[in-house]
Amino acid sequence: MRRIGFRVAFLLALTTLAAFVALFLGAGFLYSGPGRMLELLARPAARESVLLSLGTSGVATALAMAAAIPAAYALTRWRIPLRGAIDVLLDLPIVLPPLVAGFSLLILYSVIERAFGPGLRGGPLDLRFTREGIVLAQFAIAAPLAVRVLRASFAEVPVRLETMSRSLGRSEASTFFGVTLPLARNGILAGTILVWARSVAEFGPILVFAGAVRGKTDVVPIAIFLAFSNGEIENGVALSLLLIGLGVVALAGIRRLGGRLVIG
Amino acid sequence: MTVIALEWRRVTLDLGDFAIRDVSLRLAAGEWLALVGPTGAGKTLLLEVAAGFRVPTAGTILRGDRDVTAAPPEDRRLAYVPQDDLLFPHLDVHANLAFAVPRRAREARRSDILEVAAALGIAHLLHRRPAAISGGEAQRVAIGRALLANPEVLLLDESTSALDGDTREIVGDFLEAQRTRRSLSIVQITHDGHEAERLADRVVIVAEGRIVTGSPAVPIPLAPAARRARAS
Numbered sequence: 001m002r003r004i005g006f007r008v009a010f011l012l013a014l015t016t017l018a019a020f021v022a023l024f025l026g027a028g029f030l031y032s033g034p035g036r037m038l039e040l041l042a043r044p045a046a047r048e049s050v051l052l053s054l055g056t057s058g059v060a061t062a063l064a065m066a067a068a069i070p071a072a073y074a075l076t077r078w079r080i081p082l083r084g085a086i087d088v089l090l091d092l093p094i095v096l097p098p099l100v101a102g103f104s105l106l107i108l109y110s111v112i113e114r115a116f117g118p119g120l121r122g123g124p125l126d127l128r129f130t131r132e133g134i135v136l137a138q139f140a141i142a143a144p145l146a147v148r149v150l151r152a153s154f155a156e157v158p159v160r161l162e163t164m165s166r167s168l169g170r171s172e173a174s175t176f177f178g179v180t181l182p183l184a185r186n187g188i189l190a191g192t193i194l195v196w197a198r199s200v201a202e203f204g205p206i207l208v209f210a211g212a213v214r215g216k217t218d219v220v221p222i223a224i225f226l227a228f229s230n231g232e233i234e235n236g237v238a239l240s241l242l243l244i245g246l247g248v249v250a251l252a253g254i255r256r257l258g259g260r261l262v263i264g
Numbered sequence: 265m266t267v268i269a270l271e272w273r274r275v276t277l278d279l280g281d282f283a284i285r286d287v288s289l290r291l292a293a294g295e296w297l298a299l300v301g302p303t304g305a306g307k308t309l310l311l312e313v314a315a316g317f318r319v320p321t322a323g324t325i326l327r328g329d330r331d332v333t334a335a336p337p338e339d340r341r342l343a344y345v346p347q348d349d350l351l352f353p354h355l356d357v358h359a360n361l362a363f364a365v366p367r368r369a370r371e372a373r374r375s376d377i378l379e380v381a382a383a384l385g386i387a388h389l390l391h392r393r394p395a396a397i398s399g400g401e402a403q404r405v406a407i408g409r410a411l412l413a414n415p416e417v418l419l420l421d422e423s424t425s426a427l428d429g430d431t432r433e434i435v436g437d438f439l440e441a442q443r444t445r446r447s448l449s450i451v452q453i454t455h456d457g458h459e460a461e462r463l464a465d466r467v468v469i470v471a472e473g474r475i476v477t478g479s480p481a482v483p484i485p486l487a488p489a490a491r492r493a494r495a496s
Contacts, residue, residue: 172338182354
């Protein structure tokens with residue numbers, strides 16, 4: 001009897017939590033009918049926001065993975081001076097409030113201007129309040145997250161197989177491309193999906209660094225913020241549901257690849 | 265003068281809970297050396313140190329007269345066939361065999377790959393993944409792959425333990441033929457006394473991280489059975 005009570009209590013906690021999440025995420029579906037939601041999402045402004053989100057998050061994810069794959073491998077396999085400190089440093093953007101990341105990027109530009117003068121302002125490298133700035137803000141969070149996820153993937157590849165490859169005459173680089181990358185493939189793909197989903201959903205750093213300008217920097221999360229700020233609740237709900245849908249697709253992809261979400 | 269293919273010179277590897285201590289051992293060019301001893305004696309660690317899988321705490325590994333203690337595994341011209349993690353799981357048997365052959369030489373050495381596969385009785389497995397073959401078949405693939413790397417020294421860690429008696433004999437004879445053809449030097453860890461006596465020029469006993477018997481410098485004369493087998 002005591003055993004049944006124990007299980008009932010735990011299952012009750014699980015059911016309550018699942019119901020709570022389902023209710024607050026699914027509330028949008030009850031707010032307006034699906035037809036109305038689709039109609040709102042088909043409007044040019046919503047379509048442009050979605051395309052901007054897909055474009056910027058795609059570029060940010062590609063850049064993040066290109067930087068994170070070698071960085072994560074080096075951190076996982078090699079004895080590097082200050083490895084512990086570098087590890088903590090790269091984890092910081094993940095655990096800090098996202099607004100702080102955006103604010104820090106702005107401050108970085110101020111510091112550069114103070115050191116080298118205002119020559120940067122308005123030039124091609126001045127990414128403040130631009131669409132390219134959205135990519136930089138997404139990258140600032142995506143790259144450290146990618147390193148965290150990829151470290152777990154590389155750690156699962158047996159070192160002995162890499163050493164075996166080298167004892168058969170393959171170089172370190174050839175071993176990386178011929179053994180490590182293929183064996184870590186599923187983890188890398190799952191990590192790519194996770195990083196992309198996070199980039200699509202990024203809000204804080206974009207708001208601070210790239211701004212919230214309709215028709216220019218309004219990726220989907222910014223568009224949702226602007227919609228709610230202007231009382232356009234249905235627009236905000238429609239875009240929120242779109243992000244929830246993308247999240248479901250991303251998680252399904254990660255599960256299919258057998259990947260695990262290793263963030264902390 | 266005996267040409268030395270591989271030498272452990274006063275090698276110590278301290279792993280905390282266990283250590284091999286101050287081991288000195290020489291392998292002559294073309295020699296077949298059997299390492300025997302109880303499980304956990306440190307035999308595998310000796311091979312791993314030689315192959316570059318582990319860095320010794322002290323001492324030197326020499327290939328010929330070259331100090332390779334700190335050299336990466338690919339610069340040692342040694343092929344190591346370990347007890348486990350034998351094959352690359354993402355590659356089929358053919359790709360595992362071809363892995364040891366430089367890409368640019370694969371077409372030219374295609375017949376070598378097929379010849380080795382046929383001699384080891386694994387030609388019918390070429391398109392299978394490692395997960396779909398038995399332990400004994402995987403051991404034969406690993407031995408074939410190691411030979412295709414054209415090593416000067418072959419390190420075998422109980423590499424025929426999963427084979428039945430007849431197959432073990434066939435593989436042993438094939439290795440013996442390769443040794444003669446390529447002037448290959450072989451170090452083999454085995455628990456099979458009959459196999460050691462049949463194939464090895466010299467047997468060294470390892471226990472508790474030390475060489476118990478066997479001269480480090482001078483090869484012990486060939487066992488009578490092996491001498492007879494080689495003469496026939």
